[in-house]
Amino acid sequence: MSIPPKIPMVDLRSQYLKIKNEIDAGINEVLDTTAFINGPAVKTFQAALENYLGVKHVIPCANGTDALQIAMMALGLKPGDEVITASFTYVATAEVIGLLGLTPVLVDVDPLTFNIDVDAVEKHITPKTKAIVPVHLFGQCADMTKLMALAERHNLYVIEDTAQALGADYVFNGSTRKAGTIGQIGSTSFFPSKNLGCYGDGGALMTNDDDLAAKMRMIAHHGQRIQYYHDVLGVNSRLDTIQAAVLNAKLPHLDSYAAARNRVADKYDAAFANHPKMRIPARAANSNHVFHQYTLVLQQVDRTALREKLAAVGIASMIYYPVPLHMQKAFASDRYQSGDFPVTEMLCASVLSLPIHTEMQEDVQDYIIKQVLELI
Ligand SMILES: *Cc1c(COP(=O)(O)O)cnc(C)c1O
Numbered sequence: 541m542s543i544p545p546k547i548p549m550v551d552l553r554s555q556y557l558k559i560k561n562e563i564d565a566g567i568n569e570v571l572d573t574t575a576f577i578n579g580p581a582v583k584t585f586q587a588a589l590e591n592y593l594g595v596k597h598v599i600p601c602a603n604g605t606d607a608l609q610i611a612m613m614a615l616g617l618k619p620g621d622e623v624i625t626a627s628f629t630y631v632a633t634a635e636v637i638g639l640l641g642l643t644p645v646l647v648d649v650d651p652l653t654f655n656i657d658v659d660a661v662e663k664h665i666t667p668k669t670k671a672i673v674p675v676h677l678f679g680q681c682a683d684m685t686k687l688m689a690l691a692e693r694h695n696l697y698v699i700e701d702t703a704q705a706l707g708a709d710y711v712f713n714g715s716t717r718k719a720g721t722i723g724q725i726g727s728t729s730f731f732p733s734k735n736l737g738c739y740g741d742g743g744a745l746m747t748n749d750d751d752l753a754a755k756m757r758m759i760a761h762h763g764q765r766i767q768y769y770h771d772v773l774g775v776n777s778r779l780d781t782i783q784a785a786v787l788n789a790k791l792p793h794l795d796s797y798a799a800a801r802n803r804v805a806d807k808y809d810a811a812f813a814n815h816p817k818m819r820i821p822a823r824a825a826n827s828n829h830v831f832h833q834y835t836l837v838l839q840q841v842d843r844t845a846l847r848e849k850l851a852a853v854g855i856a857s858m859i860y861y862p863v864p865l866h867m868q869k870a871f872a873s874d875r876y877q878s879g880d881f882p883v884t885e886m887l888c889a890s891v892l893s894l895p896i897h898t899e900m901q902e903d904v905q906d907y908i909i910k911q912v913l914e915l916i
Pocket residue numbers: 603604605606629630632633675701703704728729730731741742743
């Protein structure tokens with residue numbers, strides 16, 4: 541294998557080619573039956589994911605953002621209620637809080653794991669607080685032990701945003717649980733580049749609570765339990781049968797995909813550990829890591845110049861995320877100003893994510909490592 545002229549962040553094509561037969565067969569079956577909406581593959585996938593996660597209910601839906609919205613609707617959150625989430629995350633989490641007329645209360649993150657700082661959560665709890673949304677950022681779980689204990693003390697719901705960590709394990713009070721199955725509700729995304737990605741948009745909710753499962757299923761289907769009888773205002777959020785067919789082909793590979801990502805991460809770690817200009821990703825307690833992203837914290841480095849130099853030798857890199865949520869125009873409010881969340885602001889100014897995916901070739905990664913060490 542030679543070094544390709546352009547090394548992307550993810551290589552979905554090589555992954556597809558390896559499982560092309562399974563994928564194509566699944567898609568062709570849907571085409572043959574024309575069961576495009578709620579076809580048998582959706583039910584099969586739901587059951588397979590319930591089994592994989594060890595959770596009672598999976599509710600497939602159209603994307604990870606809808607999943608978060610449906611979760612908050614099912615919990616009966618009302619305008620004025622406060623929902624606490626991290627300032628260092630993808631916008632979707634806070635976006636739906638705002639869209640539902642709830643108040644997003646952002647808090648800072650832990651500098652080592654990049655995940656929500658549970659002590660900061662505690663400081664922001666008020667009588668209006670109703671829920672906490674931890675994000676398992678980049679592939680490892682937030683401190684669910686401490687967070688669930690805090691939520692129980694204050695009688696708050698926990699919705700785990702598992703869009704980046706599907707398949708991660710967390711040791712919760714002595715038993716191993718899958719990310720997304722510890723809080724009252726978990727949400728996830730099957731966006732193509734996520735760890736379990738389909739070939740378009742897709743998402744799901746998970747819960748062990750029968751009542752919440754029924755409510756979420758109803759909300760995702762126009763608020764109906766029986767066709768054409770609408771009990772509540774809902775949304776239209778379905779997982780397409782074709783996407784379910786893709787996911788049925790890919791779910792059996794999810795653990796080996798996580799192992800492949802870990803091999804890439806371990807190799808980066810070995811090459812970059814103790815380098816004066818970068819800090820390798822820390823491993824969170826009680827969680828394993830499924831490395832949705834491999835994210836370095838740069839120290840005293842001109843990040844823009846480094847990214848340009850890497851791009852010039854064909855290496856993609858990304859900044860997840862360049863602007864903290866509290867500094868986004870969409871969330872501008874008297875509540876926040878620059879300097880409020882020093883860890884998030886430091887991370888936004890200094891993180892750099894390198895290519896990581898299931899099909900990384902050794903010699904390609906060697907080339908990336910050599911160039912990073914030379915150009916930093
Ligand atoms: C991708 C992502 C989402 C949203 O998922 P979509 O399927 O793109 O709507 C939500 N939260 C986080 C943390 C994500 O990474």
